Amino acid sequence: xxxxxxxxxxxxxxxxxxxxxxxxxxxxxxxxxxxxxxxxxxxxxxxxxxxxxxxxxxxxxxxxxxxxxxxxxxxxxxxxxxxxxxxxxxxxxxxxxxxxxxxxxxxxxxxxxxxx
Amino acid sequence: xxxxxxxxxxxxxxxxxxxxxxxxxxxxxxxxxxxxxxxxxxxxxxxxxxxxxxxxxxxxxxxxxxxxxxxxxxxxxxxxxxxxxxxxxxxxxxxxxxxxxxxxxxxxxx
Numbered sequence: 001x002x003x004x005x006x007x008x009x010x011x012x013x014x015x016x017x018x019x020x021x022x023x024x025x026x027x028x029x030x031x032x033x034x035x036x037x038x039x040x041x042x043x044x045x046x047x048x049x050x051x052x053x054x055x056x057x058x059x060x061x062x063x064x065x066x067x068x069x070x071x072x073x074x075x076x077x078x079x080x081x082x083x084x085x086x087x088x089x090x091x092x093x094x095x096x097x098x099x100x101x102x103x104x105x106x107x108x109x110x111x112x113x114x115x116x
Numbered sequence: 117x118x119x120x121x122x123x124x125x126x127x128x129x130x131x132x133x134x135x136x137x138x139x140x141x142x143x144x145x146x147x148x149x150x151x152x153x154x155x156x157x158x159x160x161x162x163x164x165x166x167x168x169x170x171x172x173x174x175x176x177x178x179x180x181x182x183x184x185x186x187x188x189x190x191x192x193x194x195x196x197x198x199x200x201x202x203x204x205x206x207x208x209x210x211x212x213x214x215x216x217x218x219x220x221x222x223x224x225x226x
Contacts, residue, residue, distance in 0.1 A: 032213055043206065043217040044159070051213070089159060097212045102147055103172040104208075104215060106159040 002027040004092050006107025013080050014115055021110045023090035024072040032093040033073045034104070035064060039086045047088075048075070080114045087111050118143065120209045120218035128224045134195040137221045141188050141209030147171075148190040149215065150182060153204040162205075165190050197225045 003026040013019050025033075034049035050057045050064045050073065057064050061080075066073040077084055087109045095101020121140045129135050141148050149172075150162040161174040165184035182192040194201055202225045208215040 034213075034215070036217075043219050046214055046216060049213065091159075097147070097210070100166075100171050102149065102164050102166070102210055102215075103161050103174070104149070104151075104159075105161065106151075108158045 002030060002092055002094055002105040004090060004105050004107045006090050006110060008110060009108065010111045010113070012113045012115060015080060015082060017080055019075075019077045019080050019084070019112055019114075021075045021088055021090070021112070022072060023074070023092075023107050024070075025092040025105075026071070027092070027094050028068075028071065030071075030092040030094045031096070033064070033066060034091050034093075035075050036089045036091065037086045038089065038109075044089060077112075080112075082114050082116060085112060085114045120207060120216055122205075122207055122218040122221050124221060125219065126222045126224075128226060129197050130226055131197055131199060133197050134193060135197060135223060136191055136193045137205055137207075137223075139190045139192075139207035139209075139218055141190070141207075142216060145209040145211055146188050147210035148184060148188065149208045149210065150190070150192050151206045151208065151217075152176075153206055153220070154202075159206070162192065194223075199225050201225050 006023045031052035036044035037047045038044045063076040090107040091104040147166045149164040152160045164172040168184045179195045184190045204220045206220045
C-alpha cells in the first residue's frame with residue numbers, strides 16, 4: 001500500500017523566517033496531496049492541496065510544490081508567525097474519487113514552533 | 117454550510133464494552149471517512165463510506181465496523197473494546213477532492 005514519509009518531525013524557526021516541510025510517497029498512482037494543520041486539541045484543518053497535474057500552488061504565505069518524478073512534495077511557509085505553530089500533516093491519495101479512490105495516507109506529522 | 121459534526125465529543129468506556137460514534141457530514145457530501153488518531157500511530161485510515169456502501173477499508177480488525185445512512189450520516193462501532201482503542205476518532209466529509217474533518221470523539225478505554 002501507499003507509504004508517506006514526512007520530515008522533519010520537529011521544526012523550530014524564528015518569527016519571520018521561512019519553514020519547509022517535506023514528504024515523500026511510494027505509490028506513483030497517487031494524484032492528490034493535501035496538507036493539514038492541527039492545533040492542540042483541535043481538528044485537522046485543510047490548508048492547501050495540490051493535484052498531480054500541477055507543480056506548484058500558492059495561497060498567500062503558504063505554497064506547496066510537487067515533484068512527481070521524485071515522488072515528493074513540500075510545504076513552504078514564508079514570514080512565519082506565532083499562530084503558525086501547530087502540527088502539520090501531509091497526505092497522499094491514490095486513484096480518483098469517482099473510481100472509488102478516497103483513502104488518504106498521512107505522514108507522521110511535523111511539530112512547527114515559531115519563536116518570538 | 118454547517119461543518120462536519122460528531123457525537124459524542126468525549127466517551128469513557130470499560131474494556132470489553134462496545135461503543136457507537138456518530139458523524140454528520142457537510143450537506144451535499146456523500147462520502148464519509150473515519151480515521152483513528154493516536155500519539156504513537158498518527159492518523160490511520162479506518163474506512164470510507166459512499167452512498168451507503170463501504171468503498172475503502174484500512175487495516176483494522178473486524179471489531180471496527182461502520183455504516184452509512186441514506187442521509188449520508190455515518191456511524192462507526194467498536195466492539196469488545198481494548199485499552200489500545202483509546203484514541204481520537206475523526207470523521208471526514210468529502211467532495212471530489214477536499215476532505216474536511218469533524219472535531220472528533222475522544223474515546224478513553226479503562
